Amino acid sequence: MPGLVAPPTAPSPIARAAALAARIAEAAPSIEATRRIPPDLAEALHAARLFHLLLPRAYGGEEASPATYLLALEAIARADASVAWNLFVGNSACLVAAYLAPPEAHTIFDDPRAVIAWGPPNATLAEAVPGGYRVAAGRFDFASGCRLATWMGVHCRVREADGSLRPNHLGQPAIRTLLFPAAQAELLDTWNPIGLRGTASDSYTVTDLFVPDAFSTTREDPSLRREPGSLYAFTQQGLYAVGVAAVALGAAGAMLEEFMALAQAKAPRGRPRLADDPLVQQEVAQSLAKLGAARAWLVALLEEIAAAAGPEAPIGMADRARLRLGCAHATQAAIEVADSTYRAAGVDAIFPGSPFERRFRDIHTLSQQIQSRRSHFAAAGQVLLGNAPPGFL
Structure with missing residues (x-):
């Protein structure tokens, strides 16, 4: 797969976002009607590295400042809010790289078109098993960007072998994030709202899903980050x-x-x-x-x-x-x-x-x-x- 590495003299993320605005605005009616970002526009967003603004530089990301990130997304949202929403959710998921060990982060993000999608936590439980976690079955909703995803995630409480729920650092039931290739999820065409139609925030199911411990982390304890930036x-x-x-x-x-x-x-x-x-x-x-x-x-x-x-x-x-x-x-x-x-x-x-x-x-x-x-x-x-x-x- 060809790389999408921007040259050292590339314009700022804000300028790259602004440069795509007219193209995004032109595609907005199609995005609205089909509830999808067209493949050629998705490729342009990847080429501009806009899905990896919050990804650590160690894994090929921009590691942009929060203010730069805000202004770049705003420029996209002026053209189409659905595209900007997908970029914000995809970038938010990139933050998980700062909590993974380098081999696992490289496995996910060495693909320059890597996108992680997931839905919010629900009542689904992950069973702690040797070497990782298993989810027997579960359905998750509101997975913005899932139609572009290369990896997916689920956020689950963890049930230990003795039947107890694993606590977090506050003594509450912990929510563990489990990451896996997108092909292991079944996407459901459920997103048909009044607005933000192009986000494709569909539902998905998983069945008999095993995730190795190394491809899991938590978003609840910010002290666990591995990246010093x-x-x-x-x-x-x-x-x-x-x-x-x-x-x-x-x-x-x-x-x-x-x-x-x-x-x-x-x-x-x-x-x-x-x-x-x-x-x-x-x-x-x-x-x-x-x-x-x-x-x-x-x-x-x-x-x-x-x-x-x-x-x-x-x-x-x-x-x-x-x-x-x-x-x-x-x-x-x-x-x-x-x-x-x-x-x-x-x-x-x-x-x-x-x-x-x-x-x-x-x-x-x-x-x-x-x-x-x-x-x-x-x-x-x-x-x-x-x-x-x-x-x-």
Whole structure:
């Protein structure tokens, strides 16, 4: 299989993402209709190394800074939120490489087109057996990117030989991540939502699955990382939230840009252009400020936390809470701007194929994802007020 190694003089990830934006936007209607990323576009994303932004350099990845990652994903999301969502989920899964031993990480990621997909944990149990773990049968849902995956994963509680559940470092039932070649999972065509249709977040089943211990790890204890880079001092859940915020900012920003173009061209019957309406002028200015402020604060937080991070330990509770707050704030700001823009566009927003309706459906599908819950504000505030719950990530 030919390599996809970028030359040392390659443009930044942000520039590479921006360079693909027009091509992605052109493919967006097909992505929406087929619920798949076309093979030629997938190849272009691999060639631009956008699935490996968070992969350690030791395994051929970019090991991009969190701020660079945010801005690159936002550029993609302006063109199509589904493509950006697949990139964010694929990159989030790349973080597992920092917790694997080098031989196993190389086995997965020496393929320059490597993509890991998985669904969230559920009641499925993995049995601890000699040499690893066995899952007799299980179904998992919401596996974004599974149609491009070369490897899959399941997150399971572990039942020991004596029937007890293995505890984690907090004394709670541990969730173990088990990785295996994608051919060992059966994909189910179940993803047919109102938005983010192109993510192919389908379900999958496994039967009599054995995974060697070396191809398993945990996402619950950030102190177990093997990679010393500052990127991996961030918790995996924290960087997951960065990805969601990036997709939200991009989708909302694209809606606002489209409305600004509409406002300068549209004159309702017998009235001045929308752009000449003081209320519209105010709404546009406030929306631009809201998105810009949310993005700028999140970028500043990411850069500040990354600069202070070291190889000795993961980022502390206060920084985890600030990161969570910045991501929650950016995501909610984007949803609010998308809503106000949709309302301001009037009937131009309601028809299929308009510059607004698909993005509106996309961002409101995103708004239902766990990372978009407003309860994250309360969780961050709890930590910042000195009452951190055990295991806050």
